[in-house]
Amino acid sequence: MSLVIETRNVGDVAVLMLAGDLRLGETSTSFRNAMRELIQGGAKKICVDLAGVEHLDSSGIGEIVGAHSLAFSTGAKIKLIRPTEKIMKLLHLTRLSTVFKVHTTEEEALAAF
Numbered sequence: 001m002s003l004v005i006e007t008r009n010v011g012d013v014a015v016l017m018l019a020g021d022l023r024l025g026e027t028s029t030s031f032r033n034a035m036r037e038l039i040q041g042g043a044k045k046i047c048v049d050l051a052g053v054e055h056l057d058s059s060g061i062g063e064i065v066g067a068h069s070l071a072f073s074t075g076a077k078i079k080l081i082r083p084t085e086k087i088m089k090l091l092h093l094t095r096l097s098t099v100f101k102v103h104t105t106e107e108e109a110l111a112a113f
Contacts, residue, residue, distance in 0.1 A: 001054065003027035005034050013045040013110055014038050015081075019052030022060030031060070035067040044076045045113045047106065051082035056090060068099065079109045 003020040016034060021027050038046055048064070050056075064080075071078050080102045083091060091097040103109035 001027075003030050004052075005030060007034065007038070010106075010110055013047055013113060014043045015047045015049060015106065017049040017052065021055040022053050022063065023055055023057040024059035028059045028063045031063050032066065035063075036070065039067070039070050039074055039076055044074075046071065046076060046078045047081050047103075047109045048078060049081045049106065050087055051084065053084065053087060056087050061090065061094060061096070065096070065099075077113065079103055079112065081106050081109050 001021045003018060003022055003026075006017040006019075008015050008017075016038075018031070022031055035046070053060075068078055078100065080091075080100045082104060083102060088097070088102070091100070091102065101109070101112060103112065
């Protein structure tokens with residue numbers, strides 16, 4: 001399955017809504033490119049909505065971590081929104097839930113910036 005990425009701005013926050021798979025191959029490359037474009041374009045506040053992500057593998061996790069590293073190096077912050085139960089378990093298992101701020105709603109994430 002492919003990955004659809006919709007980007008919109010809510011004030012000064014860029015919100016990426018993902019739908020599909022975030023795994024090895026074209027989908028992880030698409031995510032990487034979208035995040036680089038935002039961060040290199042000057043975005044400092046980014047929310048990644050994971051509610052529509054059906055499959056996430058180690059490459060997808062690696063891309064999320066890579067985006068975090070790039071964002072950190074530029075002073076930007078990334079928050080994760082609405083991960084599915086399966087993805088939340090992966091975030092806990094990999095201890096990434098201690099690295100990323102994870103929110104259950106977009107409103108909550110926006111207010112946390």
